[in-house]
Amino acid sequence: MTIVNIKKRANEIRTLLHQYNYEYYALDNPSVPDAEFDRLMQELIKIESDYPELRTEDSPTVRVGGAAVSKFEKVQHLNPMLSLSNAYSMEDLNEFDKRVRAEVGPDAEIEYVGELKIDGLAISLKYQSGVFHDGVTRGDGTEGERVFENLRTIKSIPLRLKQPIDIEVRGEVFMPKSSFEKSNVDRLANGEEPFANCRNAAAGSLRQLDPKIAAKRNLDIFIYALGENDLSYLQNHDESLQVLNELGFKTNSLTKTFSNMENLQAYIQQIHEDRPSLPYEIDGFVVKVNQLGYQQKLGMTSKAPKWAIAYKFPAEEVVSKILDIELTIGRTGQLTPTAILEPVQVAGTTVGRATLHNEDIIKAKGIKIGDYAVIRKAGDIIPEVVRPIVERRTGEEFEFVLPTECPECGSDLERLDGEVATRCINHTGCPAQVREGLIHFVSRDAMNVDGLGEKVVNQLFSNGLIHTVADLYRLRKEDLLKLDRMGAKSVDNLLQAIEVSKQNSLERLILGLGIRHIGKNGAKKLAQKFETMEQLKIATFDELITTEDMGDKTADSVYTFLHHTESLALLDELAQLGVNMKYKGPKPVVVAAGDNPFAEKIFVLTGTLHQMKRNEAKALIESRGGKVTGSVSANTDVLIAGEKAGSKLTNAQDLGVEIWSEEKFIEIIQ
Template sequence: MDKQKAQEQINALKEVLNQYSYEYYVVDKPTVPDAEYDVKLAELQKLETEYPELVTADSPTQRVGGALLGGFEKVRHNVPMLSLSNAFNETDLRDFARRAENVLGDHISYVCELKIDGLAVSLTYEEGKFVRGATRGDGTVGEDITVNLRTIRSIPLTLKEKETLEVRGEVFMPKASFDSLNKKREENEEELFANPRNAAAGSLRQLDPKIAASRNLDVFLYAVGEWKNSDLTTHSARLDTLKSLGLKTNPLWKKCTTIEEVLDYVNHWTTERPNLPYEIDGIVIKIDDLNQQEELGYTAKSPRWSIAYKFPAEEAMTKLTDIELSVGRTGVVTPTGILEPVRIAGSTVGRASLHNEDLIREQDIRIGDFVVVKKAGDIIPKVVRSIHEKRTGDEVEFHMPEKCPACGADLVRLEEEVALRCINPNCPAQLMEGFIHFVSRNAMNIDGLGEKVVMQLFNAELIHTMADLYRLEKEELLELERMGEKSVTNLLNAIEASKQNSLEKLIFGLGIRFIGEKAARILAEEFGTMEKLQEANYEELVTIDEIGEKMADSIVQYFSEEKVSKLLNELSELGINMEYTGPKRAAQSADSIFADKTVVLTGKMESLNRNEAKEKIESLGGKVTGSVSKNTDIVIAGEAAGSKYDKAVKLGITVWNEEELIEALKD
């Protein structure tokens, strides 16, 4: 066969295979059996093997993933990918409509769309060919993930028309794919993904495209960044045209002519949300007319013509089959409910917090009860209440034990405390939790020393004190199960790197009672060295802003222990840094917008995590607290902000979204 004939056959095969993919993955109406697709794909692969110079980026054979990537290049969005302002209740939605009517009058149509819980992406097509795909990033600059996006079969490599446009949407992992992936990871003893959104985001940021290709990701496109030669005048017309081009849009969008219709749509999907094959976390409402959108314009961080309604925390009913006790690093014994697995807010939950014995008694929660469970902030599962009407008489009352479940020592209830506590300093559960805390991200941040590895080291009696972590030898680690040459080398390198941490990391890692991350930084900055902190007396400590009497007592008592002095001497001799090397707050915060401001962080952040945001704000003179009060100056509301946002609005406190926070940090 000559080259020209091969080119003709390749073009014909690409056309028919792309059509089959469109029918199967986009409109969900396959016209041929899978076997026929496979036969034609094999024909195409054979021809491309014989004529490699005829392989193009839009060929269906290019979806399987190529060589490992060295990293992701940065991509600047020509039109920023702005975030949306949030609505949490009917009042917020009516206010949105009222603001629009004040500018536009009464003749407004809205488009309501399901807010897919995935990862926002931008797809660029030139003359109908898919040429680049990127993450949202900070809205201005994202990462080029073209190779991974090519593996998603619902993203067409060639449009039905030779259009040049940049289209935006959400990549997600269907519930069935998520369950299948986690089942495989469980079989391989790998860490499970918390929810489909995390799984989708993690898949798209793999440096091996073959991993992304194996994850069965999907996409819905819902917006346009740039579109040359488009004369469409409404968002709804754009959605119809995107679909006609072969792009996958969500068919469940609806055009509404009144805010009442919008509310009906919201209420319908609030109820029907669990029946969808993918996760959604809200409803997006947009003004339909593009000229009206332009007239309303934008704030610095979000369009005035669109808003995202966020669902309230999801609840589910299941059965409480048992109550399990765990001992924390401070000796507190905590009851955890063991549940018949139930799906809530994107993940399957089998355990939930019961807080303490008093709560169990007050709510009369019994083993065998049907209970209502929800995720606090869509993250931490907790038992809300038991359903007494469903009792059969077989339920069993729960009583906290008198002895520690880990070591058998007597449990005590300290003055003014609700919790029962084991005060045996040699309790193995406390020692184990202490190690896990010491190596955690916010403490010494030793990558590769997760809970399972710490348990291995502890059970193998390789570690007895924190100093032993810095004495580990390669040979003894290689003898442990599932510890290969590469993982051991990486672990030892991470342990060595942690020696250079600034002092506050070590102070927090020691687990001094009442001393959290923030207090650790205050102490490190105030005293500068571990030696000076050890020498500090009660009077010196209580004069420090935000160091209270209990904290001062705890610090003095901790450093008076002979074993603590011995441990710190050992750590110093092993090369662990004992000085504060972080930024000086006074030098950075004098002119900061956060200087002397009390800030509350709530909801999920995308561009930076809660701890990073907290650290940056505090380095600029701000005070980050956990609850909203009349003394709060600013509330930063991420996704699923919930009750803290509502309270801030009620009190008239300034509320920023994540984009406004990032802008303030840049300034």
């Protein structure tokens, strides 16, 4: 057989295997026996072994797992993967419906799509010319990790689509219950700890550095949304799901469209009753406005879309005994009481601790040490004590009494007027507050030091290597190598990650400092307004209060922090150690509304931009009051068309949308 014929045969087999994979994993309707699939796979493996030059990136043989990686690369999402607002009752869903109708219009015929909320890990998949090209975890919504090689081992992810298009899709990777049970049998046989639940198992499997391990875990996926795409003709969400299915993606067959909230709520109740019999875990139900035009009109907040909501099923409740109440101290000195329980299974995991929030909650619920109590997981995640079972008391139970001194450092405790929290006032000398502050400083939203998690911070702190955040930048290799489980390679990676964090933009440093009442959004607003730490330090209270979304309490907290001697000394240390003190992102541009070509306008980006990345262009538009969406519609004001603009350009021309070239966009920006 000639090489031409061998290549032709290899392509024929790949086409057949892609089709059989789609039938088996997406449609659950195989057209050939497993033996025929295996025979063709073995034939293809032999051809690619004998002729490596004939192996393609979309070959079904890549699913066995590629080479291991040393770490996962961080990747920015072009469009954020936002979380959803939560509903905990049918009344919450009715309120959501009212809000939607109030914004869209009382006479609008609104449809809702109801989808099962799969308990797994959100993922973005990208295809170029129909070939699977990249895969990234949701991460914090703006930045995830590239897990492409692990995703290629999931057989329900098509390696080649039925059309050669460029597209991004989003879905949920999960571990089926059958795979979960088998994995735990194998782990116990190997002397390993069993997985706690399907979600943890899926997340852990997808973050294995060796794809061959991920390949053995039998993960699955449901695709639930389009990301970046050129399918601008689509009008409804359910229509987009049908197109995704036709392209070869696996979507959930239990997804339905409803014309009213009553029928949707009845379906939710049915799904809740059927939940135990499903072959995968779910932790709720997602409701989305079906019409894409209405989705664009509703828009989103900084955290979540306003056209979707996640209904959380009522939490499973169990009974356990409260053995003790333990106090922990957070980075702001706040004391949090935690119930120590007799271990009990709740929603798939063994629970030995449950939050009690604060002293007032303990008193209001009448909880005593020694009580049997009802335990549940709030939102299926955080264990909490619901109520004591008073009828089971024996008389041996006793009241919890909050101490007058900090259990960590012995300092006085204080409760300010108007607050429910009791705090240790020894902010700089309390070991617990210092330790928690260090953990916060290196966390993902703050300085984002890769590899420096809570356990490592505790290890460094307990060994006396770090006392302040500045000490992180003085760590030496020879000191780290003396610690347990610290090899040369891991130490080098850690020191490199710490060095890289010095270049972070100012807002990450502001957040990392742990100023009370300052969150991620507030830190960014301060960095954008004052641009440098020097300018922020000399800002007056009146200047701080003019920062967007900043109230008196927050401004006072920032002012007090930046005029404290120890804070100023720490900032000087960090600057001397090379930590960046300047804002690196786009600064909001203040333009009179009549002169601002971006204010309150909807933009769409398409094609290849040569002078900047798309996320940079998006940031520039949003900083000037514009909004960027993914598809062209009658609501679009401007299309910015780069090279090879494709169908979005055609659709914009048909709709009479204003079109800018990249050059015109840059000229207007400047």
